[in-house]
């Protein structure tokens with residue numbers, strides 16, 4: 001596995017990472033039933049970081065099962081404050097000790113809950129401050145792509161959501177490129193789209209943090225990833241794995257990770 005890319009000045013070995021975003025599916029009992037079904041197979045794969053992101057209410061139920069393994073957990077969202085009068089929110093202090101990762105700025109959070117780049121950035125900085133690894137999502141809408149605005153939208157999102165992070169800790173950052181038109185539609189991006197976006201994200205981060213710091217950042221592709229296409233995305237040198245929605249709710253998730261391991265040669 002090589003971490004070198006066209007925009008990376010240092011040859012850093014990045015560990016591939018596949019995360020499953022369960023969205024609003026599987027309460028605690030269902031979550032345990034599903035995890036029991038896949039855990040042995042999931043735990044048996046090495047060389048790829050495997051992250052389950054259940055709904056917040058199911059995190060502890062899943063953690064009870066994953067604790068003896070090296071399967072990691074992620075939350076799907078968090079607020080940036082540590083505690084206080086923020087009804088319905090979950091804080092980094094509450095996630096610490098249960099999760100290693102937190103998804104931030106998913107396009108559904110941006111579209112349905114009004115999350116802005118500024119808010120996502122406050123959350124990302126808070127995640128770093130609390131030693132939670134953020135998986136920050138960026139991606140253009142279909143109308144942006146059709147109007148030739150993909151690069152502009154990604155540039156705004158990267159500069160806005162990923163500003164002022166600790167440069168020396170960018171190995172803890174995961175950026176998920178998720179074109180909105182590919183999420184849940186069964187219409188994945190082409191590998192060329194994913195390669196172009198990953199290269200752009202790395203180039204923008206290199207401008208912000210320097211080429212050496214950015215060599216450690218992991219970039220995922222997300223959007224209708226399946227066992228049939230995961231290997232093609234993982235074979236791209238600038239793509240380090242995938243963020244998986246629908247297919248992470250099925251045993252197919254394990255096969256996606258196997259395909260990723262195979263494509264990366266780990």
Ligand code: PEP
Nearest residue numbers: 183184222223224245246
């Ligand atoms: C997602 O929700 O992040 C996602 C990529 O969904 P899907 O794999 O279902 O397209």
